[in-house]
Amino acid sequence: MSFFSKLKSRLTRSSSRLEEGLEAIVAESAETEAPEAAAPEAPAPAPSAPAEEARKPGFLGRLLGRTGEEAPRRVLDDAMLESLEELLITSDMGVDTALRVTANLAEGRMGRKLSVPEIKALLAAEIARIMEPVARPMPLYAKRPQVVLVVGVNGSGKTTTIGKLASQFRAAGKTVVIAAGDTFRAAAVEQLKVWGERAGVPVLTAPEGSDPASLAFDAMTKAQEDGADLLMIDTAGRLQNRADLMEELAKIVRVIRKKDPDAPHNTLLVLDATTGQNALSQVEIFSKIADVSGLVMTKLDGTAKGGVLVALADKFGLPIHAIGVGEQIDDLAPFDPEEFARALVGVED
Ligand SMILES: Nc1nc2c(ncn2[C@@H]2O[C@H](COP(=O)(O)OP(=O)(O)OP(=O)(O)O)[C@@H](O)[C@H]2O)c(=O)[nH]1
Structure with missing residues (x-):
């Protein structure tokens, strides 16, 4: 198909x-x-x-x-x-x-x-x-490691997307390191380890409740030592306390900049398409607390709310790097505007 x-x-x-x-x-x-x-x-x-x-x-x-x-x-x-x-x-x-x-x-x-x-x-x-x-793929730079900070609310599909992206980068011959930055949720760390195994990529973890910035620093050190092409850093998604989350993300950025003043090179916001209009307010909020450089839209399969992508593109103009169309490792596709538009309105082949 x-x-x-x-x-x-x-x-x-x-x-x-x-x-x-x-x-x-x-x-x-x-x-x-x-x-x-x-x-x-x-x-x-x-x-x-x-x-x-x-x-x-x-x-x-x-x-x-x-x-x-x-x-x-x-x-x-x-x-x-x-x-x-x-x-x-x-x-x-x-x-x-x-x-x-x-x-x-x-x-x-x-x-x-x-x-x-x-x-x-x-x-x-x-x-x-x-x-x-x-419709722009995530830009790749000659920088080693290219640091990709992944943000988004819990449940938006961050872990899954990191796993899928890591697998694609690996298939393209890149070496990838993942840092499990949501150190407060043991289940999230476990999930990320599973995805790391599936993608064949090492996942760096830290004890539950420890400082995510310290893990990010260690991961940056390891990625540099290993000569890794990409370091993907998962982050917490608790919007309930926005000030805390903002401080947590800012600290991660401060710390990795000690090793590379240009890092993070990409800040990906992962959005769940099934939340419809809510995705718009998430872009607004995360753009305030992090320097969002691009979007990944997940769960486009089986949602009747695909129209929100049009609103997002029209309102914010942020690049949509990829779309998630399922729960399997291969279910991440580049965003094709024409295919999407035709599928959304039901134009026949
Ligand atoms: N159908 C579908 N499900 C997806 C997609 N992406 C993620 N999911 C599912 O969404 C749920 C949440 O995904 P996670 O990757 O765990 O989300 P998260 O943002 O890391 O959430 P936390 O682990 O709670 O921080 C899981 O059940 C995934 O299988 C997608 O593109 N399509």
Whole structure:
């Protein structure tokens, strides 16, 4: 299965919700000769497979929305635009982004008759345009070790993401060291050790409750001695006491800078896509307490809240380095804006 099909099948909840909404909006005052649109209540007899096939347009036709004469169409007017805005807001895109997307979609098209496939293609193009500038892999520097600080609330998928990234870097021939910086939670340290084993990467730990900055310093020393390419530092995610967490992260940074004034070279914020709009406030909070340089979005599989990525890209413009699409070690993929946009709105292959 191609990655696109995989992502699409995993984003179906988002796309089917959008799709149903779009169909309802167009059907509301559609201008069409299609029998199903004229009598939406009466279940239409299932068309035979060959008839259905015959109506299927080619790839380009579908992308451009030319789906045949019978596709229901609705004139794009203010009322329809408003419905589209509402639909996008309920798809977790947030108000500002939804307004921007619909305004761009409407430009030069008011008064035109649009079908669902056409609207989908336009939405996908607009979303891809917003996402394109943020789709950037994590930059790699010639620095040894390149220090990657990983931040995010507990449960966002930090441990899993560190494991997946470590495995990918190792597969690319890099040597990696992991520091289990959430020293206050024994279970978190144990989890990270398991992921380190899976990825074949050493995990440095410290006694429960000890100073994370001291562990970070030791890890930095080891990574330098070993000539490691990358040092990934896990951190605590307790937002309940923001001042403490801020101080803890600042201390880690101060300490590793004694060894390398440019460290950390990347500060990755791991966000759980299923939290929807909450992800936006997490970016705001973590940007205040750490110098966030990029995002990893986890749990994009099976969430109906993928729209939040569009809001994030539009609002903060932070690079999205990778997306998590499952719990296995290989379930971390580069972020592809076009595939994502098409999967999100349900554009057919
Ligand atoms: N479906 C899915 N689950 C994920 C993904 N990433 C992480 N998870 C799951 O999310 C849960 C939390 O992930 P962790 O990596 O432990 O999260 P954490 O941020 O380290 O959390 P703490 O260990 O509590 O600090 C685990 O059950 C993971 O298997 C993903 O991309 N998709």
